Structures are given as structure tokens and as C-alpha cells.
Amino acid sequence: MAGSVIVAVTRPVMDLRKAGPTFGFEPGMLEGLLVVLLLATWLWGWYRAARQFRSLPALVQRHPLLCLHGGFWLLLLVLWTTQPAQPPVRGVLVGCAVALPFLLWRLGYLLLAAQRGRLTGTRLRDHLIYLWPTWGGTDTPYGKGHDYLKGVEAQDVEALARSQLAGLKLFVLALACAIGKDLIEGLVFGEDNGIRRALGGITLGIPTLDAHLLAPRGAHPIWTGWAALYFELFRLVLRMGANGHVIVGCLRLFGFNVFRNTYKPLLAETIVDFWNRYYFYFKELLVNTFFLPTFTRWFRQSPRLRLLAAVFAAAFFGNLYYHVIKSAPLVRGDWMALAAMFNPRLIYCFLLATGIYLSMRRQQLRPGATAPRSRPRRAVAILGVWTFFSVIHVWHRGEASFADRVDFVTGLVGIG
Amino acid sequence: MSAAREQQRQELLRFLRSIQKAGLPVERLADGDPLVASGLIDSLAILQIVTWLETTYGIDFAVRGIAPEDLATIGGILEVIGESAGRSPA
Numbered sequence: 001m002a003g004s005v006i007v008a009v010t011r012p013v014m015d016l017r018k019a020g021p022t023f024g025f026e027p028g029m030l031e032g033l034l035v036v037l038l039l040a041t042w043l044w045g046w047y048r049a050a051r052q053f054r055s056l057p058a059l060v061q062r063h064p065l066l067c068l069h070g071g072f073w074l075l076l077l078v079l080w081t082t083q084p085a086q087p088p089v090r091g092v093l094v095g096c097a098v099a100l101p102f103l104l105w106r107l108g109y110l111l112l113a114a115q116r117g118r119l120t121g122t123r124l125r126d127h128l129i130y131l132w133p134t135w136g137g138t139d140t141p142y143g144k145g146h147d148y149l150k151g152v153e154a155q156d157v158e159a160l161a162r163s164q165l166a167g168l169k170l171f172v173l174a175l176a177c178a179i180g181k182d183l184i185e186g187l188v189f190g191e192d193n194g195i196r197r198a199l200g201g202i203t204l205g206i207p208t209l210d211a212h213l214l215a216p217r218g219a220h221p222i223w224t225g226w227a228a229l230y231f232e233l234f235r236l237v238l239r240m241g242a243n244g245h246v247i248v249g250c251l252r253l254f255g256f257n258v259f260r261n262t263y264k265p266l267l268a269e270t271i272v273d274f275w276n277r278y279y280f281y282f283k284e285l286l287v288n289t290f291f292l293p294t295f296t297r298w299f300r301q302s303p304r305l306r307l308l309a310a311v312f313a314a315a316f317f318g319n320l321y322y323h324v325i326k327s328a329p330l331v332r333g334d335w336m337a338l339a340a341m342f343n344p345r346l347i348y349c350f351l352l353a354t355g356i357y358l359s360m361r362r363q364q365l366r367p368g369a370t371a372p373r374s375r376p377r378r379a380v381a382i383l384g385v386w387t388f389f390s391v392i393h394v395w396h397r398g399e400a401s402f403a404d405r406v407d408f409v410t411g412l413v414g415i416g
Numbered sequence: 417m418s419a420a421r422e423q424q425r426q427e428l429l430r431f432l433r434s435i436q437k438a439g440l441p442v443e444r445l446a447d448g449d450p451l452v453a454s455g456l457i458d459s460l461a462i463l464q465i466v467t468w469l470e471t472t473y474g475i476d477f478a479v480r481g482i483a484p485e486d487l488a489t490i491g492g493i494l495e496v497i498g499e500s501a502g503r504s505p506a
Contacts, residue, residue, distance in 0.1 A: 062479065115481030117499075148485055276459065288483060295463065296477035300470070307463070363460055 007134045012036050016095050023328045025094045034088070035095035039103060042071075042096075043131060046107050047124055050114035064111035065289060072100050072325065080333040094331060101326040102139050106131045108289055109145025118147045135250050139326060142247045142281045143258045144288070154255040167252030170245040170260065177241035184235045188227075206231065209393070213400035213408050225412050229390040236393070237265055240279060269373070269381040271359035271388055275315075275352075278389075282322075290318035307364075308357055315353035320345060343402060348395035355388055424497050428490060431468050435461050447491030462487050469493070475500045 013032035020026050027035065046068065049056060053064075060067045079093050110127060113119055127146050143149050154160035179195065186196030190203040206224050207215065209232040244261030251258050261280050268274035275283055291314035299306040323345060324330055329337035373381065391412075394405050432442045436456050451457050465487050469475045475496065486492050 112481055112483060116483060116486065147483070151485060272460070284484075292482050292484075293478070296466065296470075296482055303467070360460055363458065 008132055009033070009036055011134055012039070012099060016099060019098055020095075023094055023098050023331050025091050027091045027095050031088060031091035031095060034092045035099060038092065038096055039099055040132075042100075043103060043107065044124075047110065047127065047131075050110050050119055053111075053114035053117075053119070061115070064115055065108050065293070068107055068111060069104060072097075072104055075100065076330070076333075079331070097331045098326075101322075103131070104325070105139060105285055105289070105322075106141045106145070108285075109141060109148075112288060113145050113147050116147075122146060129254070129256075135254075137247055138243075139322070140279075140282045140285055142244070142261060143251045143256055144281065144284060149251075149256050149258070152257050154257060159257070160255045163252045163255050163257040166257060167249040170249035170252065174242050174245035174249065177238045177245065181235055181238040181242055184231055184238065188231045189235075208232070210398050210400070213394070213398060213404050217407055217411055222412060222414065225408065229393070229412070230386060232393060233386060233390045234266070237262065237278065244279070244281075266386065267382065268385050269378060270363065271355045271385055272363065273359075274385050274389060275356055285322070286314040286318040290314040304361075307360060311357040311360065312353045315356050316349045319349045319352065344395045344400075344405060345397065347402075347405075348392055351392040351395065355392070420501075421494060421498065424494055425490070427472070428493055428497075431465075431472075432456065432490075435464050445490060447494070448489050450488050451490070452488065459484075465493065469496065469500075473497055473500055 013027075013029065013036055016027050016032050016035060049060070053061065075093065075097055079097055110119075110131065130141050130143055130145055130149065154163045182193050182195040185191040186193045186203060187199070188204050188206050189208050190196075190205040196203060204227075206227050207220055209228045212220055212225050212228050241262045248258055248261050259280055263277045263280065265274050265277040268277050291310045294313035295306060295310035298309050320342065324338070324342060327338065327341060329335070329341055391409065394409055400408075429442055432451070436442055437458070440454070440456050442456060445451070445454060445456060452459050452462070462484055466477060466482065469487075470477065480500070486496055
């Protein structure tokens, strides 16, 4: 118990000290501890509010997530407008702003559960495994919230053993994904790593996607552009597997037999299926936080518009928002840097949302279609999905300018 | 099982038959079996279930809140209907 408390306090302090320089501050131990204390108080306050959800003001009951995020924006506003220069005050405020996105999505699940009356009979300690995960995790809550975890929790010794075996299997899979990723990085992209060295330094030497984007037109043949696109996608999927399987593996060792975060996305035959399989808990976060609230509130009389609005709320706005609130330029209030950082992502999110909407509509128009496709048709569908996600990934991140990206994409099909 | 819940169950099964994939009899599913994982419906059909619950039972999910897990099984959907009717499911 004492060990858990020590880890629960020291881990976020260490994480803050590590992340600090990116955000332009270097918190000392005292500042770090103050941040952790404030965050714990904030978390406790929201937990108490969730427990008494039905007695909260009507506005909070109807829009719990807006109110939750409103608190974060209020903090940013204070930070931007007062620009406190004194080290302890500024350090603590910046530290809170840096760390809050980690808690926001977790508290979101808590409040959504409270809204649905699902907190009855639970205590704070029941929620700490996802609210304050000392075992690790990312801003995206793997395993979602309490009621989801409760639903998959092992109820007997046999189920626990099954869950733990599944967890161990995921650790092995994570290792395989990490090796696969290193193989691509070493043998395809020519990065210097242990696997490449062990294989005598051989490599195809295909420039990475970033290198293609930054190179002048015609510097590389078209085929290496396409190869870089697809291998970049494979690398991303393997990296996602290597990281996500470890986190889900930990949860399974604790007896929560949750879904995998990444489940064979490269076999998906539709865009929406890939999106579901590639980063499951991020997709779930967007669905629970943006898609469903929009779907249940807006355009009820127009099914197409309703779906369109919900998809764009999640895959476009939500996706963008998730990344913006954890970015350094936002915390610094550096609008030019923020715009430069998210310009390409705006396109990425727009293309992603459009693709998902069209894929969903297509699926809706073919209800009951269960006849398995022939192998060639499946292969074509899978290749189409790979191509879509590879191409939109050009807009995902990196240093290249808008013009460089357009130039690269048009160059892939021999235009220009 | 109360008569009201049985009637709700029959209405729900009738609706599920109208949106289910071909070749998988809905009657085979128990109340706790997962609808999507069993292959009866795809994940998008959850949206059709939401719309059906809104129009048939007047459930306002904007007020009540919603999680896909609530609608993942026949039992879960009946529970949502039961809650909306202001009574606990039988």
C-alpha cells in the first residue's frame, strides 16, 4: 500500500520533470509535488461531484464533459493572461496544464458513468486503476472506465488465470511487433539498430516518408515514394502493437480481460474497420466523448446529417482537439507555432473523417451483407484500405510544409 | 419475467431481425450474449438501435447518457428500456 502511494506520487513528478523542457519549464521536486497535490485534489473534487451527480446543477448534469474541459481551459486562460513569472507559481500552473490532459479523458469516463447512474456501490479506490494508473499508460485510457473494466473483470480463479495467460501472450506479441518494427526500420529504411547490425548491415535503404517529404521533387524515384508510404504504415501499426499490447497485457495480468488495443488492422477490408482495429481505445474515447454526444443531440430528424455531424465531431474535431490540448504551443500560448504544428493535421483529420463517413454510409447501404468476398476481392479491398491510410498519413505529422506534402502526393501519381 | 418485459423483449427481437445480418437466428442468442461479437449485427447497427429506442420508447440519450456497452446485449438494451420506464427490470 505504502509502495503504491510512493509510486503514485513520484511517477507523475518524474514524468513532469521529463516532459517539462518541451513545454519550456523545468520543474523542481517541490513544484512537481505541488502539481501532483493539486491534480489529486482536482481529481478528488470531480470524484465527489460524480458521486452526487443528480444533485449537481442541471447544466453540469447535461454537459458534464464540457464543464470538465471548461476547468482546463480556465486554467490555460489564467496562465496566458497573467503570465506569472515567479518560478514556483508559473511552474505549478504550467505543470498542471501539461498533466491535466492525462486526467481529463479518464475523468470523462467517470462522469459519463455517473450520468448513466453507474457509480452506485463504488468507492474511489475502485476507480484509481484507470484514473491514476501507477502501472503506466498514455493520455488515452486503455480499458476505458470503471463500468467497462468491471464488465470484463475475472470473477473466479480460472477466469483470472485465463486473463493472465492472455496478458502473457500479448507481451510475446508486443515483442514480435517490436522486432518487426526494427526489421522495417533497419532493413527497409536503413536506420542503425541492433537487428540491422546483427544481419550484417544489409538494407534496402529506402528513404523514410519524412525524407521523401523534405526532398526536392525528383530526388527519389516514384516507387520508393510508394514503398515508403506503405512501410511507414506497417511501421506505425507494429509500433502501436508493441506499445499497446504491453499496456493491455498489464491490465490482463490484473485480471481485466479487456480487448486488445490493436487487432490485425492490416486485414481490415473497410476504412471504418481499420479505424476500429488500429487504435481501439483512442477510437472508443472519440466515440464516447464526441460521437455519441453529438449523435444523440443534433440533427435527429436527418439521419445522414446526424451521422455526418457525429463522425466529424469525433474523427475531425475530437481527433484534433485531443492532440491540441496536449501540445506545447497551446500551453505557451504561441498561436503561430500552434497553427504551424496543426495545419497538416487539419487536413489529416478532415480526410480521415470523410473516409470514415463514406465507409460507414457504404456499410449502411449494404445491410445484411455477409457473403464472404473472394480472395482477390478481399485483397483489393485490403490494399485500398492500406492506400487510404498510407496517403492520409502524409498529413499526419512532421516538419514538411503544406506545399511539400502536396508536391509529394501529386508526384506519387506522376502529376507535376 | 414480467409481461411488460416479455413484450419489450419480443419488440426488440422483431427489430433486431430487421437489422441483423443474414443467416444468424436472433432467437439463438441469450440475453447476455454480445450482439456485435456474435456476428448478429455490426458495430454500426448500434446507431440504429439508438434511433429505434429514441422513437419507440422516447428515450432521450442526451439526458440519460450513453455508452456502447449498454447496448451490447439484449439484456443490456432491455435494462435501458426498463430504466427509462422508471422501473427496474424484472
